Amino acid sequence: MSEQVRVRYAPSPTGHPHIGNIRTALFNWLFARRNNGKFIVRVEDTDQERLVPGAVDSILEGLQWLGIDWDEGPQVGGDFGSYYQSERLEHYSAAAETLIDTDHAYRCYCTRERLSELRDSQKANKQSIGYDGHCRSLSDTERNDLDSSGQSYVVRFKMPHDGMTSVNDIIRGEVEWQHHLLDDFVLLKSDGFPTYHLAVVVDDNLMHISHVLRAEEWLSSTPRHLLIYQALGFTPPKFGHLPMILGPDKSKLSKRHGATSILEYRDDGYLPDALKNFMVLLGWSLDDHSDVIPLETIQSEFSLDRVGKPASIFDIDRLQWMNGVYIRELSDDQLTDLMLPFITDNTVSIDREYLLRVVPLIKERIKTLAESKDITSYFFDTDVGCSKAQIIQKGMDASQTITALKNIISAVHKLDPFASGNIEEVLRTTCVESDLKPREFFGLIRSAVTGRDATPPLFELMEVLGKDSTLLRLEKALSLF
Structure with a gap:
């Protein structure tokens, strides 16, 4: 690529980072690393009412745990800070004033009551929900009177009534929107904080973002953003909208599907490389058959032309299987x-x-x-919680079990060395002498020694437990009768 790739991950700290949110960070990070670009973290904390205490720390900690490092942003700084939108309000208010001065935006003085009544009326009449442009054509005198009265206002973008806007999305191809279907949306709220639409355009321009890779849910916002870019005379970045992530039942992903916050995956014992491998396959593929892919290969082969359009399915069983594979490679x-x-x-x-x-x-x-x-x-x-009923194997009675346990204890006492090969040889001989089936005999030992019906190989297990511990467990089992 001729221009330097600069991409950003811009989370809103209104909650803790979830799988879809971090998948977006991962794709941006991989794209930057693959193209020798810069990966920027920017905290979009303008929705002050919904901020969750500790969410920013959780987001950054999650990235660090996954090994997703950033070149600019919180904790590391950069030439285009601050990287918290709440500390950049002067940029947004200046952009809003520019848009008003160039007749691309206007002050809207509509009260919450009026807007609520408008929505109710539109619903009742089965009309599309949106602002009706009431303040769009106010005269200067009317505006001055409202300002003099201290009436609060928001700044709205003046959406063209005619024409259309299109984007050649890197992933989804050509997408078009008719302007008359879009309303005059809010740019600046009455508290002076920007909406997402204004802040994201201003910051992406000031930070020289070259590519915006974000979730598909933001695709419908793209025409608004492109029109703001055009109105401010900015060159827009390239856009790519990542496929949705759904549960196995094709519904919206939620905790009931096993999807949770990233740090909960850490606390639940998932490995960061396994989780990255799993997440990258939620939309990207190396080929038609590879599941477990080394991170080095993912980084060297990652490209947006291998990102698909269809929704990806989150399968917790697949994640657990993949994590097991990574564990076995340790x-x-x-x-x-x-x-x-x-x-x-x-x-x-x-x-x-x-x-x-x-x-x-x-x-x-x-x-x-x-x-x-x-x-x-x-x-x-050593107290494995084994019951008498669990020790007595199918096809055996209490008397047979007692005799078998005594024979086993006697054989184990004589074992020297207490090594798996020797244990197996002696106990198989004892099994034959006890006139029991191997399933009954060794099932009895397994239950008495571990309290489980399924375990790793029994003789290796007993060697690790050691002779004294094994005897103690067998004698505890015998004491139940």
């Missing part, structure tokens, strides 16, 4: 260190070296780090 040392915070709490202190021996046994079974505590609990707690 070294045992890496996984041990990542699991420790999920297992250790105020009541449990974990020996790292012991956990390091456990990790290879559970690595193929774990899908998220949050499962760490449950999937390893019986390695650390």
